[in-house]
Amino acid sequence: MSEYAIVLNQLTKHYGKHRGISNLNLTVNQGEFFGFIGPNGAGKSTTIRTLMGLIRPSGGNASIFGLDCQSQASVIARDVGYLPSENSYYENMKVRELLQYTADLYAMNCETKMYELSERLNLDLSRKIADLSLGNKKKVGIVSAIMTSPKLLIMDEPTSGLDPLIQQAFFSSHVLSEVQKLCDRVAILKEGKLVGIQSIKELRESGYKKVSLTAKTTIPRDFWGLPGIANYTESPDKTSVSFMYNGNITAIIDKLHLLHLDDVLLEEPSLEEIFMHYYE
Amino acid sequence: MVIIALALCIFLMTPTYYSFLDAASVELFETMGTTDFYRSVGVSMEYLTSPLGIYGFLTSFFMIASGVFGMHFGISVHTRECTEGTSEYLFTKPFPRKTIYWAKALTVLIGVVVVGAAYLLASFLAMAMFRSGTPWGEFFLIALSLTLVTLFFAAMGLMVGILFPRNRSPLLTAGLVVFVEYCITSFSNIISNRAISFLSPYSFFGAAKISETGFYDMTYLGWGVLLVTLFLVLSYGVFLKKDIQFRS
Numbered sequence: 001m002s003e004y005a006i007v008l009n010q011l012t013k014h015y016g017k018h019r020g021i022s023n024l025n026l027t028v029n030q031g032e033f034f035g036f037i038g039p040n041g042a043g044k045s046t047t048i049r050t051l052m053g054l055i056r057p058s059g060g061n062a063s064i065f066g067l068d069c070q071s072q073a074s075v076i077a078r079d080v081g082y083l084p085s086e087n088s089y090y091e092n093m094k095v096r097e098l099l100q101y102t103a104d105l106y107a108m109n110c111e112t113k114m115y116e117l118s119e120r121l122n123l124d125l126s127r128k129i130a131d132l133s134l135g136n137k138k139k140v141g142i143v144s145a146i147m148t149s150p151k152l153l154i155m156d157e158p159t160s161g162l163d164p165l166i167q168q169a170f171f172s173s174h175v176l177s178e179v180q181k182l183c184d185r186v187a188i189l190k191e192g193k194l195v196g197i198q199s200i201k202e203l204r205e206s207g208y209k210k211v212s213l214t215a216k217t218t219i220p221r222d223f224w225g226l227p228g229i230a231n232y233t234e235s236p237d238k239t240s241v242s243f244m245y246n247g248n249i250t251a252i253i254d255k256l257h258l259l260h261l262d263d264v265l266l267e268e269p270s271l272e273e274i275f276m277h278y279y280e
Numbered sequence: 281m282v283i284i285a286l287a288l289c290i291f292l293m294t295p296t297y298y299s300f301l302d303a304a305s306v307e308l309f310e311t312m313g314t315t316d317f318y319r320s321v322g323v324s325m326e327y328l329t330s331p332l333g334i335y336g337f338l339t340s341f342f343m344i345a346s347g348v349f350g351m352h353f354g355i356s357v358h359t360r361e362c363t364e365g366t367s368e369y370l371f372t373k374p375f376p377r378k379t380i381y382w383a384k385a386l387t388v389l390i391g392v393v394v395v396g397a398a399y400l401l402a403s404f405l406a407m408a409m410f411r412s413g414t415p416w417g418e419f420f421l422i423a424l425s426l427t428l429v430t431l432f433f434a435a436m437g438l439m440v441g442i443l444f445p446r447n448r449s450p451l452l453t454a455g456l457v458v459f460v461e462y463c464i465t466s467f468s469n470i471i472s473n474r475a476i477s478f479l480s481p482y483s484f485f486g487a488a489k490i491s492e493t494g495f496y497d498m499t500y501l502g503w504g505v506l507l508v509t510l511f512l513v514l515s516y517g518v519f520l521k522k523d524i525q526f527r528s
Contacts (some may be wrong), residue, residue: 049444052372074376084368086526091364105373144369 005152006031010060013046019194020046035184035200038189047083047189048156052082064152078106081150085157087137089132094280095140098129102144110147117143118198210269211252212242216260226251231273244269281351283395286342287402294335294406331410335403336422336487342356343429343482344462346395350430351454353391354437355447357384362445362525371524385512388434396427425496427484428504432481433458435508439515445525452482478503 006028013020021043028034036044049055051062053073062069064076089098095118103110118125121139129140138158145153186203188195208230213219218238228247234240245252256264291346361367370380400423407414440447447453465482468474477483477500484500 049368049524052368054368054371056521074374074379077372080372082368082372084372086365086368088365088368090366090369102373105375179314 003030004028004063005032005033005065007063007066008047008051008060011047011050011057011062012059013050013055014044014058019043019192020058021050021189024189024194026187026194026197028185033184035183035186036189037186041191042189043192045156046192048154051154052080053077079151081145081148081153083138083141083145083153083155083158087134087141089129089137089140089144092128093244094126095123095132096125096130098140099125099144099147102147103122106148108148113147113149114143117147121151184197207247208244208269208273209249210242210244210267212240212267213256213259213264214240214262216262218260224255226255244273281458282345283322283398286395290335290338290342290399291402291406291413293338294331294403295409331407332414332419332422332491333487335407335419335490339403339422339426340482340487342399343485344458346399346426346456347432347433347461347481348451349395350388350392350432350434350439350455351440351457352451353388354434354439355441355450356437357388357454358438358441358519359445359450363448365526366459367524367526377520378516381516385438389431389439392430392434394425396424399423399426415491417492421496422485422487425487425490429485431460431470432484432508433516434505435515437509439518442515442519442522445458481507501512 004027006026008026011024012022036047038044046055050057051064051069053069053076056070065079067076069076076265090101093101096114099110099114099118103114103179104160114125117123121143123136123139123143127136129137132140142158145155150176183200185197185199216239219234219241220238221232221234225244226247228245230244230246232241232243234242327500361370371377400420403419403423407419433454437450438459440453440457441450462482464476465479468477468480468483481504484504485496489497
């Protein structure tokens with residue numbers, strides 16, 4: 001078996017003239033929690049659906065546990081739990097029937113796990129899926145995805161927490177707090193292209209500081225004259241500014257000394273702010 | 281519902297129509313016997329004087345209903361996964377697409393066979409009520425032709441459903457296609473153009489022709505088998521390769 005859980009090699013998908021994803025290369029190690037972040041339309045779901053064999057790539061290839069995602073999708077599916085971004089369950093079935101159907105499709109007896117997970121998530125098995133709220137439908141998806149004890153769990157935009165039974169996870173989200181809490185590494189996707197892959201630790205220790213300050217006089221933009229300033233915003237009267245900075249810290253302190261400050265705040269930026277930096 | 285409706289209709293309508301037409305045959309022949317109406321549905325006025333003629337006449341109409349059923353079933357067995365948003369659930373389970381394709385095709389086939397069997401049984405009971413000797417061989421061929429036409433449209437429906445998986449009105453599509461096909465047969469009967477008749481399965485199984493020759497026209501039968509095979513091969517090939525469509 002491959003040492004990698006997932007390998008994307010020049011993976012490309014175009015929908016006619018519309019962009020999907022373009023030349024994605026990445027690897028996910030076994031046992032790793034991997035996040036995939038980007039705004040709506042960046043290509044996260046396209047990547048995941050290609051991994052699941054639902055759509056055919058226009059170029060490149062993808063593999064899971066060393067098996068090709070297109071030609072061996074059904075073999076891969078045996079070891080993969082998948083939570084789609086949209087609820088996709090047979091509405092006229094009861095929750096118990098759908099979960100039993102899932103177990104039957106995997107030829108497994110998952111009754112114990114089904115009851116255990118449903119109880120933990122407070123999911124009523126006797127209700128019809130059509131009558132469930134969106135949140136409860138998502139719970140059905142989570143139970144369905146993990147009750148077969150998959151080796152790999154792929155979750156596309158989950159809104160609920162992950163079950164501790166999971167040993168590996170690959171999921172996408174635009175909710176960064178989820179990614180921040182759960183993942184070891186993240187891939188950042190922008191307009192179908194991979195912008196970067198970094199560990200959460202590296203991302204947070206990238207050297208960026210968030211600088212927010214208010215001065216008694218206006219602060220012209222060219223006052224700073226320093227490299228490493230990004231996401232610069234200022235108030236209409238130009239007395240309050242904030243920006244991301246990853247240059248020499250002494251240089252910025254020296255500049256701050258030259259201002260008549262009312263208030264100053266130097267802090268570690270949130271993951272959202274670092275993430276937005278990639279989208280400048 | 282389709283099973284019950286078709287079976288009940290043929291069971292009740294065959295003796296009823298026979299008694300109507302038996303009583304009014306002279307007047308009907310005078311008013312309609314010379315028009316193109318009977319020619320368009322593939323029977324003659326003389327043929328309608330027998331119970332089997334009435335049965336064949338009614339069956340030609342029930343073939344419209346069964347055709348719509350077959351095509352709707354064939355289309356919706358695929359489009360429902362897309363329109364109801366269950367594709368991502370089904371196609372991420374440990375079954376290859378070929379298994380899913382044949383499971384769906386088999387489901388449609390079983391549905392068609394069940395409808396055909398119920399129609400045959402109800403037809404048999406209706407015909408058994410007539411004391412005069414029914415030519416059971418011809419009767420069986422006419423009754424079976426409804427199943428064959430349904431099967432033809434079901435195979436066509438499978439292909440249409442795979443080619444256009446986002447179709448939200450499979451019943452309308454099926455109704456339109458079947459109606460057009462029926463019109464093609466009527467048109468070809470009226471103008472006596474055999475070439476056009478190859479475009480519609482309703483031309484393949486004319487009741488009067490079956491009674492006349494004692495079997496199906498082998499050219500039509502072979503052509504029908506070829507088309508069904510083509511529908512299945514094409515839909516299978518596309519199904520294996522095409523991107524799964526999602527609810528939008």
